[in-house]
Amino acid sequence: xxxxxxxxxxxxxxxxxxGSIGLFRYDLVAGLFGGQTATxxxxxxxxxxxxxxxxxxxxxxxxxxxxxxxx
Numbered sequence: 001x002x003x004x005x006x007x008x009x010x011x012x013x014x015x016x017x018x019g020s021i022g023l024f025r026y027d028l029v030a031g032l033f034g035g036q037t038a039t040x041x042x043x044x045x046x047x048x049x050x051x052x053x054x055x056x057x058x059x060x061x062x063x064x065x066x067x068x069x070x071x
Contacts (some may be wrong), residue, residue: 004058010051017048 005042033040 003054007051007054007058010048011055012051014048 020026020028024040027036029041029044030038033044035041
């Protein structure tokens with residue numbers, strides 16, 4: 001499903017951002033978009049959080065590989 005892949009990409013971006021904060025004390029999102037309180041940064045943070053919540057649903061879904069679309 002397309003929305004699953006978008007959610008996974010956003011969750012990966014969030015994970016990489018947290019990794020950069022933990023390792024280097026540098027917030028990539030804030031650095032790119034003008035600080036943690038900038039509107040664009042807050043939108044990105046919110047989208048990443050929503051994507052992470054969506055990814056939780058992936059854990060509980062039944063999966064049938066025959067019904068999956070090829071990449």
